[in-house]
Amino acid sequence: MKLQRVRMLGTASAVAAAVALPVMAAAPASATQGACANYVRSHGYLVGPKVNAACSHGALFSGVIKVPNAACILGLTRAGVNKGEVVQSACMRA
Incomplete structure (x- = not known):
């Protein structure tokens, strides 16, 4: 019974770490990319x-x-964003 609890706790910890780590690592980058x-x-x-x-x-x-x-500027221009001020401002948000 005790071994089963240890296994369940270990599995739960591994799943929690697998879910939380990418979210914590990606949050700052995706927030600025999203703003752009x-x-x-x-x-x-x-x-x-x-x-x-x-x-x-x-x-x-x-x-x-x-x-x-x-x-960023080159990529947005190639993507068809034509207005220079939009490109500049967007890339400042990235």
Whole structure:
């Protein structure tokens, strides 16, 4: 009986860790990627894999200023986001 409880506890712990770890690790990155994609969407563009991939390139912070990532700008432009201010602002949110 005691061995069965230990096994159940071990299994439950492993499942909890398997579920919680990816969520904790992905939360900051997906939040900023989501902000970028939502900004693009709010300006009338369809958001699909290309926009999401572009928004996955986070803004760069030098310690003094934050600048949009060139890979994000290029990716959004290639995805068909034409307005420069939308691209710049979206990539600042990434």
